Amino acid sequence: MTEPERPNVLLIMADQWRGDCLGSAGHPTVRTPFLDRLASQGTRYAKAYSATPTCTPARASLMTGLRPATHGRVGYADHVAWDYPTTLAGEFTRHGYQTQAVGKMHVSPERAQLGFQNVVLHSPLGIVRSARERGQDPDLVDDYLPWLRLRLGRDATFFDHGIDSNSWVARPWDKPEHLHPTNFVASESADFLRRRDPTKPFLLFASFNAPHPPFDPPAWAFEQYLETDMPDPPVGDWAEAFDPWANSADPTALVGTIPPDLLQRARAGYYGHMTHVDQQINFLLEELSHRGLRDNTLVCFLADHGEMLGDHHLFRKGFPYEGSARIPMILSGPGVPAGQVRDDVVELGDVMPTLLDAAGLPVPDVVQGRSFLPATLDRAEPRAWLxxxxxxxxxxxxxxxxxxxxxxxxxxxxxxxxxxxxxxxxxxxxxxxxxxxxxxxxxxxxxxxxxxxxxxxxxxxxxxxVVGRPVRPTLRHPISGGAEPG
Structure with a gap:
């Protein structure tokens, strides 16, 4: 009896994508027709969360299957070494998969592969700037920038339009659309599908920087939302608690209010990014179909965290509230029920064991996340709380x-x-x-x-x-204890 063919895995990550921002989730403004179709072909998890909702700690949970107190990243801090011996990609590599990452990794050192056999890197603007400030060649921390210069000349950059990588300021992309970082991730991912080893199953991690700022989608995507009627952001009866940190004069501030016309532009830039990413994801999924791979490929779409986007006069992420902490999550492919919406509480740390489980691979004992595939198939109870x-x-x-x-x-x-x-x-x-x-x-x-x-x-x-204890973004002594989620 021959062993069944192992499924391929396409893990698609967006950065800073709110959990409510899908057409299939009932969002009143944003349009994501291709992700909505993907959700109809698989299971959408309406209560998915990022347990530590900023880029670096969220990615640590995704890539290790560990709880924040165990991987040690309980806040945001750059230049802290990633020294985890067991990783999502490492397990797939160890079991004979060809493993490739394209796009944003946000790890340290920047070229750390985390078990992937190859990485085509697009680092966010802050990391590229930091490299320059440290006297380091930006090409050492980013592959997109030299790719762009080959096409536009040696002085080309992706941040000469002046929009900050953490602000609400928005404007259209200032270069040809095919040179946008979103297109870079999709096209480089598609190129991997062309040149992969056909004798092996693959794990492909396609990691988009959008809709993270800068809010600079192509003009067509930006402009379609500029005149759209949008509901006002919710403001809770507790929002004044953040007044001590308000700074409305700083477009990168975590707390503040901005004029309605600028908020409309910020939301147009954010939603425009989403619609652009939605179409580039479809391009990548069509490449899967074109190469006869779609039927035997598990596709998981998710984000590292959300974006407050003015809710409760808050911006960016790191907050415990739904705009920041809740994320989209869709799983589609062999063995996954189609057209299902689950209210199970799941998190990024659950993705590693879920994908290993769905691929028929063992889950290492050190992994603390729990596969949500059994609950999806109604064979187990979901966790009680997160x-x-x-x-x-x-x-x-x-x-x-x-x-x-x-x-x-x-x-x-x-x-x-x-x-x-x-x-x-x-x-x-x-x-x-x-x-x-x-x-x-x-x-x-x-x-x-x-x-x-x-x-x-x-x-x-x-x-x-106990109130008032000093805190820091990384633990000196990560632990494995804590109450077990039910």
Missing amino acids: HGEHTLLGQSFQWLTDGHEKYVWWSGTGREQLFDLDSDPTESHDLAPSPGASARLERWREVLVGELRGREEGFTEGGRL
Whole structure:
């Protein structure tokens, strides 16, 4: 009896893509017809989260299957070495897959392969600038920049339009569309499909920088949203709690308000990126079909985190709220039910064991994430709740959710928040001050104490949460403990 052919794996990541920003998720503005079709061909996870929602820690969870307290990245910090012996790509490589990454990695050192046999790298603007400031050749940390110069001349850059990589300022892309970084990732990924080893299954990681700023999609994508009626961003009855950090004069600030016309442009740039990425993903999926690979390829689409985009007067990411922490996630391919929407709480750390499981490969014992394939097939119960965290604004925002409720604890002040996500998905009403919330708060508080027990920050003492402990974005002594998610 011959062994069944192992499936290929195409893992597609977008950067800073909100979980609600899909047509299939009912978004009132953004148009993503090809991702909507992908969702109809597989299963969409409506309650997928990034447990530590900024680029670097989120990618550590994805690539290792570890919880943040174990991989040690509980906030954002560049230039911290990635020294994980067991990785998603490494496991696929070890089991005979040809493994390729294209696009944004955001690891340190920048050329670290994380188990991939080859990486074609597009580093974000901040890393390229940092390399220059350190006297390093930017070509050592990016493959897109020399690719662009070959086509436009030796002085070409992808940031000479002046738009910052973390601001809400938006404008159309200033070069031919086929030279956009989004097109680069799609075309280089398609080229791998052309030149791959046909005797091996493959893992291809196609990692787009968009819709992360700079908000510079092609003009057609930008302009289609400029005059679109958009609902106002939600502003919670708790939003003034962030007033001490507000700086409306800084377009890179995490907290502030901006004039309506500029917010409209920011949203047009953000949504325009999404529509552009949607079409380039379709280009890549068509390449799969053209080469006869689509039927035996698992396709997983996800993001590293979201973007607040003015919700509650907040911008960017790192926050515990839905705009920042909830992400899109779609799984399609052999053995995956089509047209299904699941409300199971899943996270980036679950992707490594899920893809290994779906490919029929063993999951290493060190992996803490749990495959969500059994629950997708109704063969197991989903997790009961998820713990997330991020250091930001001088404290740690700790949060728990079961997909129906969310509990948030601010380590700097001890503030607690409680949201009913079923009746209030925009988190506009904080239930924590309500007299009837005390029992629910106590339940979540006990769960969080279990998660944080033994942490080096000293967040707990004698079975209670301790306020005001110093925090840092990386742990000196990562741990494997904490309460097990149900």
